[in-house]
Amino acid sequence: MKDCIIKWMVIGIGILSIIFIICMDFHAIGKSPNIILKGETLISLCPNETYQEQGYQALDFNQQDITKQVKIKKYHDKWIYRVQNKKGNQATAIRKFVREDTDAPIITLEGNAEETIYIDTLYIEPGYHALDHCDVDLTSEVKQTGEVNTSVVGIYPIQYQVTDHAGNQTEAIRTVTVIPKPEITDKTIYLTFDDGPSYTITPGILQILKEENIQATFFVINHSDDLNYLIKQAYEDGHTIGIHSYSHNYRYIYTSEDNFYNDLLQMSNKIENITGQKTKIIRFPGGSSNTVSTFNPGIMTRLTSFVHEKGYFYFDWNISSGDAGEVKSAEEVYQNVVQNLGNHANLVLMHDFENNYYTLNALRRIIAYGKANGYTFLKLTEGSPTMHHKIYN
Numbered sequence: 027m028k029d030c031i032i033k034w035m036v037i038g039i040g041i042l043s044i045i046f047i048i049c050m051d052f053h054a055i056g057k058s059p060n061i062i063l064k065g066e067t068l069i070s071l072c073p074n075e076t077y078q079e080q081g082y083q084a085l086d087f088n089q090q091d092i093t094k095q096v097k098i099k100k101y102h103d104k105w106i107y108r109v110q111n112k113k114g115n116q117a118t119a120i121r122k123f124v125r126e127d128t129d130a131p132i133i134t135l136e137g138n139a140e141e142t143i144y145i146d147t148l149y150i151e152p153g154y155h156a157l158d159h160c161d162v163d164l165t166s167e168v169k170q171t172g173e174v175n176t177s178v179v180g181i182y183p184i185q186y187q188v189t190d191h192a193g194n195q196t197e198a199i200r201t202v203t204v205i206p207k208p209e210i211t212d213k214t215i216y217l218t219f220d221d222g223p224s225y226t227i228t229p230g231i232l233q234i235l236k237e238e239n240i241q242a243t244f245f246v247i248n249h250s251d252d253l254n255y256l257i258k259q260a261y262e263d264g265h266t267i268g269i270h271s272y273s274h275n276y277r278y279i280y281t282s283e284d285n286f287y288n289d290l291l292q293m294s295n296k297i298e299n300i301t302g303q304k305t306k307i308i309r310f311p312g313g314s315s316n317t318v319s320t321f322n323p324g325i326m327t328r329l330t331s332f333v334h335e336k337g338y339f340y341f342d343w344n345i346s347s348g349d350a351g352e353v354k355s356a357e358e359v360y361q362n363v364v365q366n367l368g369n370h371a372n373l374v375l376m377h378d379f380e381n382n383y384y385t386l387n388a389l390r391r392i393i394a395y396g397k398a399n400g401y402t403f404l405k406l407t408e409g410s411p412t413m414h415h416k417i418y419n
């Protein structure tokens with residue numbers, strides 16, 4: 027009987043212990059911590075992208091913050107967040123990643139998608155960029171096909187292809203059109219008259235220019251004030267008055283920069299007094315290529331940059347009429363000019379010094395030839411082609 031009682035007591039204690047343990051466990055479940063993930067729990071990522079944590083928080087059953095106790099196990103397709111409180115109760119949260127790259131790269135063409143170039147000119151690839159959502163810069167992986175034959179008129183497509191590491195492909199096309207060279211339309215003639223004005227020649231030249239309704243340029247020097255009216259008339263007729271020289275004395279002006287500049291300013295002032303206008307357009311006596319100044323080595327090299335620094339524009343020429351001594355007839359002046367005209371800017375050197383009848387008598391024919399052959403006559407301005415010569419001194 028006593029044995030039996032002891033036996034039942036042991037069984038009873040065992041059952042009570044089991045009930046107690048079970049109750050303890052239920053009690054513990056109610057005391058678990060909790061992990062809250064910020065942001066989405068299902069994230070779309072690029073294949074090799076590292077997930078940038080958006081945040082999380084762990085609170086114990088009593089709302090105590092135990093975020094610092096969270097441990098994260100990082101896998102390629104998920105992160106597992108775990109936390110355990112002091113009582114040994116755990117909580118778990120999972121963030122899953124869907125890894126894929128479905129976006130094709132984007133090719134951006136520098137320059138125009140439709141380029142047009144003239145035949146026999148150089149074609150330079152303007153360049154491109156390829157960017158991908160997942161691979162970032164794919165520029166170096168772009169394959170370019172197609173070539174431009176710049177010596178044959180035609181339309182040439184250039185293809186640009188790139189594939190990202192997920193196999194998404196993109197193509198861009200540039201069309202290069204090679205066109206024939208344009209008709210050169212800037213056939214211009216700048217007539218320039220040096221060393222005037224003169225009683226015998228300048229009035230006739232002004233008369234012809236007026237009748238032909240064209241404008242020219244006069245690089246004047248100092249003569250008698252009785253001739254000032256011709257400078258004034260030329261200016262009022264709309265021609266350009268440029269500074270040639272006050273003295274036109276090579277020995278004097280090319281001896282020093284000071285001499286040159288004094289001489290230039292004297293002529294500049296004279297012109298301004300007559301016309302009321304300052305001019306910055308000049309021509310060196312003998313041209314910038316002259317060798318008459320070699321008694322002063324390097325003077326032309328120095329003067330050409332000097333006048334530039336002072337804000338002057340000096341003009342040489344690419345056609346010489348030869349009327350300063352070489353020619354023996356108006357016909358020669360005419361031939362020297364028209365034979366050398368080209369489909370570009372033509373800067374013609376002539377003179378209106380006293381008794382230069384060859385030029386006066388050739389002028390109307392030169393103008394007629396120019397007009398008949400599609401040339402436009404213009405006066406020099408600060409923006410006109412300067413036709414600078416090679417400098418020999």
Ligand SMILES: [Zn+2]
Nearest residue numbers: 220221311312
């Ligand atoms: Zn001269």
